[in-house]
Amino acid sequence: MPDRNHEFGKYGAQGIKGYEAAARQLDTLVEFIATPVTQRRGMLARLHYLTRTEHARAAARQAGLKVTDRTLKRWADGKATPSKKSLAQLEAAYRQVRRQNVARHLLQRLNRGGRGTRVEFHPLNQSQVPRPYQRAVTFRSLNVRHWDRMVQAWAAGDNEAMDDAWFTGITADLGSDYGSYEYVMNIGFAA
Template identity: 65%
Template sequence: MPERTAEFGKYGASGIKGHEAVARRLDALADFIATPVTTRRGLMARLHYLTRTPHARAAAYDAGLTVTDRTLQAWLAGTRSPTKQNLARIDDAYRAVRRRNVARYLLARLNRAGRGTRVEIHPLNQSGVRPSHQRVVELRTLNIRHWEALVAAWSTGDDRALDDAWIEQIVDLGSQWGQYEYVTNIGFAA
């Protein structure tokens, strides 16, 4: 059984960790607000999302948005503007809360009542590797039936758990799974 890659890129290959590609795809499926937080519209949309219910406020506080209610009201009224650090906190809190809110929905869609979802794994880019050091890698597909660990790690932002969950899934590729630890892209739909 292959081990995890210790010196990725040593011979010129490029790509990203597979779990990072999965997280990017799940983020795309979560349908975040497209308008940047630096605009008034983007800021208001995020603040309304984070403050519309007591549960949302508590989740925003847990995610790191620890300003007073008075400050939040001033931001919502437009009498004060958040600092750059607070804009970053608002965006981070929004993403964390949104992930938690859509995790259960995404999990149901990805598991599809036990049928799972087909995942396309695009291999790493070897264009910078000398031909004598290149591996034979190709586009692979994998049907993942149990997304629980992947979605749970993604929704909490735990990269290590997401990496472990991804490796647990690609082991199903057989003895070649180590070739798909790093990828250029991962595609799936829900």
């Protein structure tokens, strides 16, 4: 079993953790609100999403939105403007609640009744690595049938669990060189 990279980039390799690339791809599948939170329209859309029901308000509070209902109403009515810190808090809460709300549906789409989803692994960039230190890493594709651990960790925002699900769950099916895909340039899949 290959060990995890402890000094990634020491010789000039470039890339990101595979679970981070997969999380980015999952984020693109979720279809978050496109208008930035810094614009009034984007802020109001997020407020509406987080406050339209009592359940949504409770989820927003649990996700870290620490302002009172009165303050939320003042923001919605345009009587007050949120600070940068409050806008960041609003955006973080919105993203977490949105992930939790769509996780079950997304999991069904990715697992496709046991058929899974084809994933493309684009290897790390070794163009700056001296020839003797380069690894033989190529483009790979794999049909991933079990997304449960990855999607649950992504919905919870748990990076450590996502890393574990990626490294021991998804890439383990690549065979003996799965450790070579701990870092990648990109991960591609659609659902």
